Amino acid sequence: xxxxxxxxxxxxxxxxxxxxxxxxxxxxxxxxxxxxxxxxxxxxxxxxxxxxxxxxxxxxxxxxxxxxxxxxxxxxxxxxxxxxxxxxxxxxxxxxxxxxxxxxxxxxxxxxxxxxxxxxxxxx
Numbered sequence: 001x002x003x004x005x006x007x008x009x010x011x012x013x014x015x016x017x018x019x020x021x022x023x024x025x026x027x028x029x030x031x032x033x034x035x036x037x038x039x040x041x042x043x044x045x046x047x048x049x050x051x052x053x054x055x056x057x058x059x060x061x062x063x064x065x066x067x068x069x070x071x072x073x074x075x076x077x078x079x080x081x082x083x084x085x086x087x088x089x090x091x092x093x094x095x096x097x098x099x100x101x102x103x104x105x106x107x108x109x110x111x112x113x114x115x116x117x118x119x120x121x122x123x124x
């Protein structure tokens with residue numbers, strides 16, 4: 001299992017809870033449609049961050065080299081879910097990242113079925 005990414009280091013004066021800062025990061029209430037993301041949606045970066053993306057978006061691209069859930073991204077960056085969703089929407093629209101629904105356990109085959117197939121293959 002891979003090690004979790006290091007928490008992004010912020011400038012000491014950057015106050016994560018500052019509403020004005022969060023407003024600037026998300027671009028304000030522009031009425032844009034956000035991607036349908038929830039806490040368990042997996043995010044995978046496609047490319048390295050370019051110099052034109054915001055620092056927070058660059059941090060997302062760096063830590064999402066391996067798939068991470070939106071909740072993990074939010075926790076590693078110490079940003080609210082709504083802010084991370086706005087940032088991810090822009091990255092997804094630009095094709096810099098990809099989102100996938102997590103694998104639902106109920107969608108997996110039954111263990112007894114897998115064991116029966118395995119035993120059948122061993123008898124061949």
